[in-house]
Amino acid sequence: MKTVSILGSTGSIGVSTLEVISAYSERYRVAALTGGRNIELLASQVRQFRPKLVAVFSEKEARSLADILGPDAPEILFGPEGLVHCAVYPDADIVVSSIVGAAGLVPTMAAIKSGKNVALANKETLVTAGPLIMQAVADNGVKLYPVDSEHSAIFQSLEGHRFCDVKRLILTASGGPFLDKGLKQLESVTPEEALLHPKWDMGQKISIDSATMMNKGLEVIEARWLFDLDASRIAVHIHPQSIIHSMVEYVDGSVIAQMGIPDMKTPIAYALSYPERLPLELPPLDLCQLGQLTFSQPDLERFRCLGLAYQALATGGTAPAVLNAANEVAVASFLRGEISFLDIARIIDGALQGHSVIEPDHVDVVLRADRWGRERASRIIHSLN
Ligand code: NAD
Ligand code: MG
Numbered sequence: 001m002k003t004v005s006i007l008g009s010t011g012s013i014g015v016s017t018l019e020v021i022s023a024y025s026e027r028y029r030v031a032a033l034t035g036g037r038n039i040e041l042l043a044s045q046v047r048q049f050r051p052k053l054v055a056v057f058s059e060k061e062a063r064s065l066a067d068i069l070g071p072d073a074p075e076i077l078f079g080p081e082g083l084v085h086c087a088v089y090p091d092a093d094i095v096v097s098s099i100v101g102a103a104g105l106v107p108t109m110a111a112i113k114s115g116k117n118v119a120l121a122n123k124e125t126l127v128t129a130g131p132l133i134m135q136a137v138a139d140n141g142v143k144l145y146p147v148d149s150e151h152s153a154i155f156q157s158l159e160g161h162r163f164c165d166v167k168r169l170i171l172t173a174s175g176g177p178f179l180d181k182g183l184k185q186l187e188s189v190t191p192e193e194a195l196l197h198p199k200w201d202m203g204q205k206i207s208i209d210s211a212t213m214m215n216k217g218l219e220v221i222e223a224r225w226l227f228d229l230d231a232s233r234i235a236v237h238i239h240p241q242s243i244i245h246s247m248v249e250y251v252d253g254s255v256i257a258q259m260g261i262p263d264m265k266t267p268i269a270y271a272l273s274y275p276e277r278l279p280l281e282l283p284p285l286d287l288c289q290l291g292q293l294t295f296s297q298p299d300l301e302r303f304r305c306l307g308l309a310y311q312a313l314a315t316g317g318t319a320p321a322v323l324n325a326a327n328e329v330a331v332a333s334f335l336r337g338e339i340s341f342l343d344i345a346r347i348i349d350g351a352l353q354g355h356s357v358i359e360p361d362h363v364d365v366v367l368r369a370d371r372w373g374r375e376r377a378s379r380i381i382h383s384l385n
Contacts, residue, residue: 030051032085039064055076096147100206102325106367154171172295173215181302318360326352
């Protein structure tokens with residue numbers, strides 16, 4: 001029996017994780033759950049999975065949740081401290097980090113420092129504080145299992161091989177909903193169009209990141225720290241069918257890939273059950289019916305965000321935290337209809353250009369850079385309008 005805490009249980013990854021857990025209730029038990037503002041869904045999860053501890057966005061949501069659950073309510077906490085309490089809750093063997101954005105950094109670090117293994121979906125944690133997180137993982141002797149499908153694919157493709165034989169990693173990208181649109185058309189795409197991902201059903205922020213290809217940029221940074229390889233050895237291929245989830249090229253020319261239908265339950269289950277594999281009731285991958293798998297190079301002119309992410313990684317220090325913060329602010333502003341799709345890259349570029357990079361020796365330095373990036377991005381948005 002493994003006990004699991006889930007940070008962000010009401011999101012897309014959180015819900016899929018609970019589906020895996022409920023299919024294997026004899027193997028997994030829930031310790032703590034956290035949600036943001038979707039209290040109805042969190043209440044139904046609490047009724048079904050009976051966590052001992054729950055955390056929500058603020059005191060207001062905590063009161064609503066307590067009202068809905070009545071006398072059966074577990075202990076309910078709120079705010080950033082509530083998240084940290086859930087992250088370190090002693091009962092859990094593994095913490096699924098599936099909050100969206102830099103809000104996941106502090107609780108994920110807390111889970112690692114309290115000796116928990118972590119199944120990491122929240123890529124922003126490694127984007128903003130990769131070296132600090134990997135140091136904490138080493139210092140505390142814990143395991144960090146990737147949930148992001150590309151990183152799970154690489155993790156699986158590395159199994160049984162010598163890391164010193166790796167030549168490079170090849171991350172695949174679907175290319176998102178705007179793969180075939182020209183620059184002129186991209187200027188006027190709407191949030192509704194951007195949210196319609198052709199292959200994956202995900203939360204709003206990562207869906208927009210997929211449309212700009214910032215998602216792939218964040219994943220290059222995530223891979224850089226997770227697998228300790230220089231960015232020059234991490235390539236990106238566009239692969240619209242999303243069947244090959246990523247590949248590892250070895251020095252002898254062999255390329256090992258992991259394939260499957262696009263469903264996050266596969267990498268989630270692998271992160272929970274590693275090194276075992278859980279039978280999942282998913283439709284089989286039918287390659288004959290698919291007929292062909294195609295690949296191409298990403299276009300960095302139409303998808304500037306990918307290039308900006310490589311640039312921030314090369315700059316190093318606090319630059320990726322600023323990239324991420326400016327992106328979060330710009331994506332939220334785009335979703336509210338305040339800026340155009342192509343403004344997202346302009347805002348991130350502007351924020352990076354004005355930033356004086358330092359080398360963070362503590363999470364607080366990263367959080368300061370995050371705040372700076374948010375303020376800067378907000379000011380740029382203001383000046384655009
Ligand atoms: P989502 O928006 O569907 O869910 C986010 C969760 O975090 C929700 O439970 C929400 O309530 C909670 N949350 C958001 N902001 C919060 C805050 N400030 N404080 C407390 N809780 C907060 O997002 P998602 O699509 O599930 O993605 C979660 C993470 O997993 C992201 O980092 C994303 O990049 C990564 N990821 C997602 C997918 C996917 O298929 N959805 C795939 C790979 C990686
Ligand atoms: Mg991914």
